[in-house]
Amino acid sequence: MSDIRFTDQHEWVRVDGDIATIGITDYAQEQLGDVVFVELPEVGKDIAAGDEAAVVESVKAASEVYSPVSGEVVDVNGDIEATPAGVNEDAMGDGWFVKLRLSNPAELDKLMDEAAYAEFVEGLQ
Amino acid sequence: MSEPAAAADTLKTTPLHALHVELGAKMVPFAGYDMPVQYPAGVLAEHLHTREAAGLFDVSHMGQAFLTGPDHETVAAAIEALVPGDIRALEPGAIRYTLLLNEQGGILDDLMVTRTAKDGVLFLVVNAACKDADFAHIEKHLPKGVALTRLADRALIALQGPKAAEVFARFAPEAATQAFMTGQEMSVAGLSCIVSRSGYTGEDGYEISVPQGDAAAFAKKLLAEAEVKPVGLGARDSLRLEAGLCLYGHDIDETTTPVEGALTWTISKRRREEANFPGAKIILDQIANGAPRKRVGLLPEGKAPAREGTEITDKSGRKIGVVTSGGYGPSVGGPIAMGYVETGSSKADTGVELMVRGKGRPAKVAAMPFVKKRFHKPGK
Numbered sequence: 267m268s269d270i271r272f273t274d275q276h277e278w279v280r281v282d283g284d285i286a287t288i289g290i291t292d293y294a295q296e297q298l299g300d301v302v303f304v305e306l307p308e309v310g311k312d313i314a315a316g317d318e319a320a321v322v323e324s325v326k327a328a329s330e331v332y333s334p335v336s337g338e339v340v341d342v343n344g345d346i347e348a349t350p351a352g353v354n355e356d357a358m359g360d361g362w363f364v365k366l367r368l369s370n371p372a373e374l375d376k377l378m379d380e381a382a383y384a385e386f387v388e389g390l391q
Numbered sequence: 392m393s394e395p396a397a398a399a400d401t402l403k404t405t406p407l408h409a410l411h412v413e414l415g416a417k418m419v420p421f422a423g424y425d426m427p428v429q430y431p432a433g434v435l436a437e438h439l440h441t442r443e444a445a446g447l448f449d450v451s452h453m454g455q456a457f458l459t460g461p462d463h464e465t466v467a468a469a470i471e472a473l474v475p476g477d478i479r480a481l482e483p484g485a486i487r488y489t490l491l492l493n494e495q496g497g498i499l500d501d502l503m504v505t506r507t508a509k510d511g512v513l514f515l516v517v518n519a520a521c522k523d524a525d526f527a528h529i530e531k532h533l534p535k536g537v538a539l540t541r542l543a544d545r546a547l548i549a550l551q552g553p554k555a556a557e558v559f560a561r562f563a564p565e566a567a568t569q570a571f572m573t574g575q576e577m578s579v580a581g582l583s584c585i586v587s588r589s590g591y592t593g594e595d596g597y598e599i600s601v602p603q604g605d606a607a608a609f610a611k612k613l614l615a616e617a618e619v620k621p622v623g624l625g626a627r628d629s630l631r632l633e634a635g636l637c638l639y640g641h642d643i644d645e646t647t648t649p650v651e652g653a654l655t656w657t658i659s660k661r662r663r664e665e666a667n668f669p670g671a672k673i674i675l676d677q678i679a680n681g682a683p684r685k686r687v688g689l690l691p692e693g694k695a696p697a698r699e700g701t702e703i704t705d706k707s708g709r710k711i712g713v714v715t716s717g718g719y720g721p722s723v724g725g726p727i728a729m730g731y732v733e734t735g736s737s738k739a740d741t742g743v744e745l746m747v748r749g750k751g752r753p754a755k756v757a758a759m760p761f762v763k764k765r766f767h768k769p770g771k
Contacts, residue, residue, distance in 0.1 A: 299429060299433050299434055299435075299625070300433050300434055300435035300436075302435075302696070302719040303694055303695055303696055303719065303726070305695060305748075321748065323695075323696055323719070324434075325434040325435055325438075325625060325629060325718060325719050325721070326428070326434065326625055326718075327698070328696070328698060
């Protein structure tokens with residue numbers, strides 16, 4: 267079964283077994299505006315929770331995408347590298363950034379669930 | 392994700408503020424004003440629309456003023472004491488892009504000077520962030536009999552793009568035959584306006600100085616035309632960068648001279664010979680013997696944009712300059728930038744490296760503009 271969690275930096279992480287898929291939220295893509303460039307890590311790289319996992323650039327600015335959890339990069343989304351607008355079109359789905367093999371699943375407990383994140387975003391508007 | 396911080400202090404507003412909000416704009420602080428950075432269409436769509444049809448921009452935050460004196464020769468001499476451009480030679484209705492200089496030859500601001508139809512009256516348009524300092528500086532140096540009058544009661548609306556002339560002619564038939572870089576007073580939709588055929592996008596178009604109380608209704612009339620969409624500061628920035636135009640405070644400032652800024656073309660032969668503008672000694676020496684650095688266009692070879700502040704190195708890793716404006720060019724379809732490099736590395740096609748996130752990324756010095764300019768010439 268898959269479970270989705272959120273950070274207060276507007277990343278999401280969806281967990282399926284020991285694989286975590288990471289992306290930015292719909293709120294984040296909306297705030298960024300048109301995404302024109304995405305830089306993804308190398309497969310095999312170890313990333314700690316809170317480290318920069320990727321870079322996303324809109325027409326306006328560059329932003330770091332921080333990894334919500336620790337693990338080894340097992341896959342990156344080449345589609346958004348080729349077509350960065352895919353992040354705007356489906357941030358929560360096909361616009362994912364990286365997949366990690368979780369090294370410390372307990373980190374997930376510190377993250378917000380869907381309801382808590384919705385409330386958090388509500389508070390920002 | 393990291394997000395740029397936004398400061399929300401007591402910001403000034405333009406006469407179009409309520410219209411921006413009504414149109415769903417995202418408002419940001421800019422030069423002390425609460426300004427629209429983009430509308431719901433987004434920066435990319437607004438940019439491309441301006442290159443395909445016509446974009447409407449609120450530039451009311453910019454500073455407008457009349458400089459008045461007994462005759463053209465007197466007012467021209469008054470402003471020429473502060474700028475290196477040839478103002479005296481302007482025909483009535485002609486506009487000159489020029490620079491306010493300090494005694495070291497540094498640029499205090501860039502501005503547009505129009506010789507109006509009325510003898511002894513120049514129309515000035517300066518940058519929003521600099522306007523108070525500029526006007527104080529100008530006033531301080533004026534001779535007796537020449538006065539500066541700020542036009543704080545006028546809004547400034549830009550209509551830019553290949554369809555701008557066709558649209559604008561519906562409101563002001565006279566404007567259709569206006570040449571690029573000319574300005575004149577004319578009635579537009581019944582309003583008394585100063586219409587300049589000029590802009591900051593690399594496209595044909597107009598900048599229309601309109602009484603502030605009528606500005607919002609006038610903007611709505613333009614927006615009601617099928618070809619016109621509102622365009623925010625975000626696309627204004629990407630449009631001017633593609634056109635190779637300087638953004639004051641970024642690409643030029645008090646520490647850069649016109650020669651370093653690749654703006655030597657703004658200094659006429661007569662002004663060079665007379666050598667009577669601020670910083671003339673330094674600037675003329677740089678014209679004769681070269682300046683240590685030069686503003687150039689930069690085309691990254693990969694896809695990563697290089698933003699302002701990015702270090703430029705040569706192929707051996709030695710620092711040779713810095714990016715002053717950079718981002719994604721929607722019409723170019725890739726990253727573009729401008730910056731300063733050592734003059735020895737300023738020739739087009741010179742290979743350089745841009746240090747983006749700690750990694751050197753190959754780029755080439757490139758001629759600007761990055762897109763072809765499409766200004767209106769008479770008889771076309």
